[in-house]
Amino acid sequence: MADLSLKPITPLGNDAPVRVTIGPVTIAEVVDSAFASLTRRMGQDIAAVAKGAGIPLPAAGKVEQGATYGAFWLGPDSWMVEAPFASHEDIVAHLKPVFGETASVTEQTDAWARFDVTGERLPALFERLCNYDIARHGAGSASRTMLEHLGCYVVIRSATHISVLGPRSSAQSLFHALETAAHSAF
């Protein structure tokens, strides 16, 4: 009988992630992180539990990285929690026991295509893509915004490292937009 086991592909549809360097920036498809949304349930206090589990709960518009878990703000009482894919493939199974019925947890790993843009002069690239003021918000900020008609999260990990999370089904359009803007800017 034929082998029916399932092999994953990347958001861009390949076996291995894509990486290009254009001028001072490198755009890399990233598949080694797992994502889940975490939303506090009404009237629950999750701060202490989260802290105990090493899960940061940053303020509005912010991103924070812990030892294993990182998180950025999605909306009121809501965060996107990140963890290494290798150890946290089933990230929901890790988070549910931590929060029980105090928070709603939803797997988001495959909802997004993540591209990490690294290098110097990132504001010069992003000013051609979205209205999010990279220079003013700076490292540690994260925001959802529109990027070439796509609702994306722009996560400023440092002055030289920004992650863009866009809808996975539009990974190719998003990657094309990033590449084109880089060629235009540099």
Next chain:
Amino acid sequence: MIINHPLLGPRDAQEFTYLGDAALIDRPDGLSYPTPDAAMDAMHDYLYQRSNPAGEHRELWYHEQGDRSWLVVTRNTVTHEITRVELARDVARMRGRSK
């Protein structure tokens, strides 16, 4: 236009979807009227009888390309000046809504 989001600061109105009069928060409870006709009248007024002022207007905007908050924006429809922005959820609670 720029909408000064209570949690996120100034954001381009491009990120928002417009709904209309913030009076839409004050939805009548369809089962709380003595007769079906009374309920229908109340619901009809709620849905269709809205003011359309030339001047200050409280209106609902949805941060669709942002944090998905519904906001109550007080905007002058003549000058576009925005004088106040609140989370709609807070406004709804202040107006006595709960579950």
Next chain:
Amino acid sequence: MSQKNRIEGGQIDRSRSLSFRFDGKSYQGFAGDTLASALLANGVRLMGRSFKYHRPRGPLSAGSEEPNAIVQLRSGARQEPNTRATVAELFDGLEATSQNRFPSLSFDVMGVNDLLSPFFAAGFYYKTFMWPAKFWESVYEPIIRRAAGLGALSKQDDPDQYDKGFLHCDLLVIGAGPAGLAAALTAGRAGARVIVTDEDFRLGGRLNAETHAVGDQSGADWAAAVVAELSALPNVRLMPRTTTIGAMDHGIYAAVERVSDHLPVPAPGKPRQILWRIYSGRAILAGGATERPIAFENNDRPGIMLAGALRAYANRWGVAVGERVAVFTNNDDGLRTATDLAAKGVDVAAVIDTRTGGPLLPGIRHLQGAEVIGSSGRLGLSAITIRHANGKTETLPVTALGVSGGWNPNLNIASHHRGRPVWEESIAAFVPPKDGPAGLSAAGAAAGLFSTHAALRSGAEAAVAALEDLGLKAALPDLPRAEDAPVAITPKWYVAGKGRAWVDQQNDVTVKDVKLAHQENFVSVEHLKRYTTLGMATDQGKTGNILGLAVMAELTGRSIPETGTTIYRPPYTPVAMGALGGRSRGHEFKPTRLTPSHKWATEQGAVFVEVGMWLRAQWFPKTGETTWRQSVDREVLATRASVGICDVTTLGKIDIQGTDAGAFLDKVYANTFSTLPVGKVRYGLMLREDGIVMDDGTTARMGENEWVMTTTTANAVPVFRHLEFVRQCLCPDMDVQLISTTEAWAQYSVAGPNARKLLQKLVDQDISDAAFPYMACGAITVKGIRGRLFRISFSGELAYEIAVPTRYGDAMIRALMEAGAEFDSVAYGTESLGVMRVEKGHVAGNELNGTSTALNMGLGKMVSKKKDAIGMVLSQREGLVAEGGYRIVGVKPVDPAKPLTAGSHFLETGAAAVAANDLGWLTSVVYSPHVGSSIALGYLKNGEARKGQRLRAVNLLAKTEVEVEIVSAHFVDPEGVRLRG
């Protein structure tokens, strides 16, 4: 002939000689030239023909206000009509042609229009071409279009790319003349984020065109030094070749940067232009001023230009427009042209000054109280006629005349929010309105402060004030000493005469036209504008408007402020459509969403259809199939006979959690959900508050407090928005959390009698009917991979939807097809999906049309009256629940060979095909291989009671008429045995 009019000096790089062509002839210019300055240096004054009368024209100005020197740049696909030679930056190999002439610029047959001018006066279109009405489109308009007008489009695809972008600053400075540079310096040194835009390729504004000293250096040198300092500040962004085109709301400005227009071809990957959206805390309008002419007879000949332009060509570009020049002025600034040109050794024949009594210019023939009353020269100025103070006339041979009627502040952007400009008598000009865009102030000449000193000072002060508003401190810099001459002007608008004196040169509006408008009572400025077309050309009347309304003021005996002025709209100068479109054109008009099976479907040769942004497989042609019907019939029959697989990932999926999730679903769905047991799915109907159906779909209860809602593909976004509205605005204390998971799961429908057998080969758990009955749902694993299974059916067959994380979507479709091979499984696309749902009588987009109720859809019983769901109350309105209203029905042609046509209307036998007899329409029509004929769903008045009746389906557009039988909408397995099998 080599640059015979080139003189000493200027900010051109004489070491870089540039070759260019105009109307096929080769010329040389220098780096730093504009096309106009280079042509003038070569002795070419004639650059275009006027819009209406085809009069020979040369440049009036040296800037973006240019009405006359409108040319076509480049050739082939990059051909760009209607560009101003006065701002076109010269590059090596530039190719330009004149426009609106035939066969040549010097001999234009349409010049006959000039002789026919009595027929082309103001309002002539309205008066002449009134009758017969049908002649307008077929006869008049084509003739007018050929005779009048400007350049031609290449009609080829624009090969260049354009970008859009977003910039942020504390202070936006519009214009980099003395005021703008002083403002930028003040704010830049204070550490504020500053953006400076200037339409010119050389920053400095009028400082580059004047000979005034600033401090102990020339104005141009001072500007260059400031630009150097600002360039070194990381918080300041200098943007030359960037026109701020409009003020939007709340400190947002639009600007177009011409990135590559000064290059023969943009560098690879680089845009030609960028449309910037600039977010500013405060803005300073330092856009300078525009000189206006004095109208006199035949004042439009090549060689007659604004005095400040004549001086700019000499000072900035080292060009003497004529070897013998004169100046006609009503103010002191005009005198500067005479002194500057004389100082450069140009023969200044006379200064004709309309004023009397002031000091006379030394060493120049200064005629006070005199006027220019006419000009001569067929294709360019050869002489002017002067009327002296004593009434005597004199003909003076000159080849250039500088005219100054005063300067108008460039307040355009300040009136973009409808603010009304204010008349300032001391400078005889309008200044920016007090009620301009919030956060915008004006400085320098744009504010009516015309001396260099006042410009520097007001720029610096405006910056200090703007920063203070933002809570930032800035110190006034030590400003250099600069000229501070007061404005000395005695208004003079036009010289009375019999001939035509041009007011708006681009639209060929004359003083006579204004008089005619007055005579016919079009006296308000808005009527004047529309009747004469004054100011409606591409230059928006930058040089002509004030002149025109001043003439009207004089005719009506009112003052200029009483007469008022029209205001300006964005854009400040014309913008290429490409720049507005940015990258959003062709295939990049919008992003594309690809389904998880896209790669596989492409390999299968699937035909795709755009559904919103999604590309979905429409059908999968097999070798030998020549029509889509063959493919679709095969897919449907194979699915009903065995098993078919379809990618349904595009359906919206919303994860709903929380202790109040059930109550929340009861609020948003017309039917009840809170009673649904865990592990079950229910079909739900969502209403709008007005009682009309918004969307439908299934919602599964995956756990006590965990639900998954599906929406239609098209409504995924609006439904999510609606749910958030209910959650935040109506039920703020409900414990409900929402998040979209549409993209997270690859979901496939597996339908047909062998669906279970196929799936059981992949699913690790028991999915027998006992273990996983109809409408069951739950978490499963697929060969060890986490997944979800839903036993739901829209085809009427035994069917499941199976979901795995999207990264496994490609592998999943391959595994399904592999596992299905023994059952001869097929993949089916959206067409077959549509056929099968119509065969089963399920409503979809054509029935969920925004005007239909649950009752119309035969789902009236789903609306629970026991709970206050959205739309429940108003769905019961009298008109919506009336007997005899539209009900969904099935439709079959009486003769199975006859095809039905969607959109056909139901009529009784014998009834005339008029609206009064209309009984409803066919919403969805498919060919059903199962039934063996065309079948349809339709909305039919009193449809329930008409089952078994015969009616006609009439389509007047498609000219079809078919006798039909009204049947149950369930063409397949009406008892629902199969899907429970």
